[in-house]
Amino acid sequence: MRSADRIKNLPPYLFAEIDKMIARAKKEGVDVISFGIGDPDQPTPDNIVNRMIEAVQDPTTHSYPSYEGLYEYRKAVADWYKKNYGSEFDPDKEVVSLIGSKEGIAHLPFCYINPGDKALVPDPGYPVYKTSVLLAGGEPVAVPLLEENNFLPDLEAIDEDIAREAKLFFINYPNNPTGAVADEDFYQNIIEFAREYDLIIAHDAAYSEIGLDDYEPLSFMQFPGAKEVGIEFNSLSKPFNMTGWRIGWAVGNEDVIESLGRIKTNIDSGIFEAVQYAGIEALTGSQDNIKKMTELYTKRRDLLVEGLKELGWEIRKNKASFYLWAKVPKGYTSTEFSTYIFKETGIFFTPGNGYGEHGEGYVRIALTVTEERIREALERLKEKKIKFT
Numbered sequence: 001m002r003s004a005d006r007i008k009n010l011p012p013y014l015f016a017e018i019d020k021m022i023a024r025a026k027k028e029g030v031d032v033i034s035f036g037i038g039d040p041d042q043p044t045p046d047n048i049v050n051r052m053i054e055a056v057q058d059p060t061t062h063s064y065p066s067y068e069g070l071y072e073y074r075k076a077v078a079d080w081y082k083k084n085y086g087s088e089f090d091p092d093k094e095v096v097s098l099i100g101s102k103e104g105i106a107h108l109p110f111c112y113i114n115p116g117d118k119a120l121v122p123d124p125g126y127p128v129y130k131t132s133v134l135l136a137g138g139e140p141v142a143v144p145l146l147e148e149n150n151f152l153p154d155l156e157a158i159d160e161d162i163a164r165e166a167k168l169f170f171i172n173y174p175n176n177p178t179g180a181v182a183d184e185d186f187y188q189n190i191i192e193f194a195r196e197y198d199l200i201i202a203h204d205a206a207y208s209e210i211g212l213d214d215y216e217p218l219s220f221m222q223f224p225g226a227k228e229v230g231i232e233f234n235s236l237s238k239p240f241n242m243t244g245w246r247i248g249w250a251v252g253n254e255d256v257i258e259s260l261g262r263i264k265t266n267i268d269s270g271i272f273e274a275v276q277y278a279g280i281e282a283l284t285g286s287q288d289n290i291k292k293m294t295e296l297y298t299k300r301r302d303l304l305v306e307g308l309k310e311l312g313w314e315i316r317k318n319k320a321s322f323y324l325w326a327k328v329p330k331g332y333t334s335t336e337f338s339t340y341i342f343k344e345t346g347i348f349f350t351p352g353n354g355y356g357e358h359g360e361g362y363v364r365i366a367l368t369v370t371e372e373r374i375r376e377a378l379e380r381l382k383e384k385k386i387k388f389t
């Protein structure tokens with residue numbers, strides 16, 4: 001088989017070895033506690049499941065959907081933005097449905113990247129930004145997210161020539177994997193930056209509804225000028241525990257939304273309409289689940305961070321998302337530390353270098369583990385006298 005260069009050029013899947021290690025341990029009977037999973041552990045709320053059951057029994061949902069999504073779904077998205085963020089979108093021109101936001105993120109570079117074109121991608125970052133730019137034949141340029149800048153890109157440190165050449169700039173707040181959040185200044189500055197260098201901003205807001213304590217994350221779209229320079233991806237996956245349903249959207253700049261839609265008509269055939277009706281229920285029905293989930297993640301975070309502190313490991317509490325981004329103790333790389341903890345205790349933390357070279361020195365801890373299992377994990381770490389300093 002003679003593979004295409006685009007496949008050959010895809011970076012190796014860094015977690016493949018780790019997955020094997022976990023699978024082997026499980027087979028040997030190890031009771032693995034994995035903090036590696038970026039997927040809510042709780043079920044989809046009943047009102048959404050029930051709407052789905054009803055919709056799937058209606059044969060009119062069984063045909064090909066439209067690529068851009070039901071008007072009612074796009075309208076529900078627009079109304080939700082108006083209510084939550086005060087931003088207005090025309091459901092016909094400024095909203096497109098997506099088979100999960102990952103699908104839209106992965107297709108966007110195909111609209112703007114010619115072979116050799118540059119795109120700015122956060123490092124550490126959700127791997128899809130980089131790989132989709134590579135698949136489109138482009139050149140991803142890593143923008144470091146450093147602790148000293150609160151894991152926000154330092155716009156002034158970006159080389160001017162590269163900024164001018166680049167066509168796209170992916171950003172993501174609340175952030176995976178660092179759990180960082182962005183403030184008003186950041187969004188205002190990046191809109192200015194996009195204007196100056198003629199860049200499209202693609203903001204991934206997958207965790208916009210997962211604010212912990214009383215923190216309320218911002219939307220890129222609530223800032224004046226955002227619509228002139230970019231779009232925002234969002235999804236029902238994280239706030240409504242719907243990762244398996246595959247439903248999301250992009251909103252924002254009319255031209256970008258149109259281009260993304262044009263690519264999609266040629267590749268996929270939209271979201272199963274029954275899932276779209278369930279999505280409308282998620283957006284317009286009871287929002288109690290979001291409160292329930294954010295309280296749950298807050299409790300888990302506090303239990304874990306305070307427990308680890310007693311063992312000598314100080315971790316900054318995340319204000320949003322369900323990720324802790326923890327510095328590994330001196331003397332270890334991310335992978336060494338992750339492997340050491342796993343071998344000793346059966347507890348898995350994701351090595352940060354899997355999200356880019358600037359993730360080296362950290363592990364990502366997902367709060368998708370019950371309090372009972374968190375207590376068990378703390379117990380094991382204590383018993384094995386794991387040293388964190």
Ligand SMILES: *Cc1c(COP(=O)(O)O)cnc(C)c1O
Nearest residue numbers: 100101102126176206235237248
């Ligand atoms: C989970 C996640 C997504 C999205 O998921 P979909 O299920 O495809 O909507 C997008 N971006 C980030 C950073 C994520 O962590």
